[in-house]
Amino acid sequence: MLSSSAITTRVLEPGDLPAAREVLNRDPVANAFVAARVQVAGLDPWRLGGEMWGWFEDGRLEAMCYAGANLVPLSAGPEAVHAFADRARRQGRRCSSIVGPVGSTALLWRLLEPHWGPAREVRDCQPLMATTEPAREVAPDPLVRRVRRDEMDLLLPACVAMFTEEVGVSPLAGDGGLLYRARVAELVTGGRAFARFEGDRVVFKAEIGAATDQACQIQGVWVDPQFRGRGHAVRGMAAVLDVALREFSPVASLYVNDFNTVARAAYRRVGFAEIGAFMSVLF
Structure with a gap:
């Protein structure tokens, strides 16, 4: 001993x-x-x-x-x-x-x-999913593309809506959103924010939130509520996954709440498989 x-x-x-x-x-x-x-x-x-x-x-x-x-x-x-x-x-x-x-x-x-x-909330099982291959059964959405710097003001409301829906509090609280805005700007500037726009409206969005030479992590997946149920998440994720594997890392991953059966099914359709589980304690 x-x-x-x-x-x-x-x-x-x-x-x-x-x-x-x-x-x-x-x-x-x-x-x-x-x-x-x-x-x-x-x-x-x-x-x-x-x-x-x-x-x-x-x-x-x-x-x-x-x-x-x-x-x-x-x-x-x-x-x-x-x-x-x-x-x-x-x-x-x-x-x-x-x-x-x-x-x-x-x-x-x-x-x-x-x-x-x-804690404000405990999420005791969030499946960790990963894939090394682009989507085979789903065609990537050709309208999903990198967000330009001059589109920050269009993207930010969608990011805030996603964060508030996912976490339960607004990211603009406390410091007025200065840190959150800076983080979104960092992702856009780094070419890691993707979206499908219809006019000035964000229909789908996702970011490659972290990337190393071994693995990257996709985050912030969101579809405008008025456009849900039309396959935007599946085709959009296929498009983001293609870029992630081609330009960033040989493995793409994400984690999702176990109760979000719709999202888990969408990710499986794109080719993600569960390889473990995370847990989050939110204050």
Whole structure:
């Protein structure tokens, strides 16, 4: 049995970057969101938008936890989760959500709930879906294209509607939406926001929210309520998937609420298959 001196937990520093990448690479699909941030920002807390906590066993980095706007356990077994929960409890809640693989996230929340609870909502099963191939049975919508910078004002209301519908609160609350607007602008500028327009109206939209050289994650899938039931989600996703695999990463992924049977069926039609499950705790 390991002695207590063999276990340490601390904030990672720039020199830990190679070891951090090794941990992220253990599951590049599930870790795509955090891996993409590390790929751009390294481990500098200011650029990363939060701290990266590391759990070491016999001097080797074995697990991590991203502590920013989200609290995200990465490759964390029970011992590591307990250590991260202790650190989070002492620090106090600074995140708006806890999100990650079901097992580690459920344990993390169980340990933190007595101190941080109650949550606004707990989504305890969000299937993680992925594919390595473009849609074979669905023709991509030829009208789905990259959103231009001068179309930001047209896209933003659709993004706000999607976020509010999905999360239950408006992203414009608090700071008036400054951070959210900046994030949408970043996606548009980076060529990762896609939409089908009819006139000035967004009918379908989705973004490639995170991308590494191993996997990317599609997010923000939304169809205008007045246009639902016409196949826009399926054909639109086929179009976005084609670009994602051709230009960004060899694997495209997303996660979806288990109760959203319509969306899950649409993603399956495009070729996505369930490979795991996430859990989200929303505050």
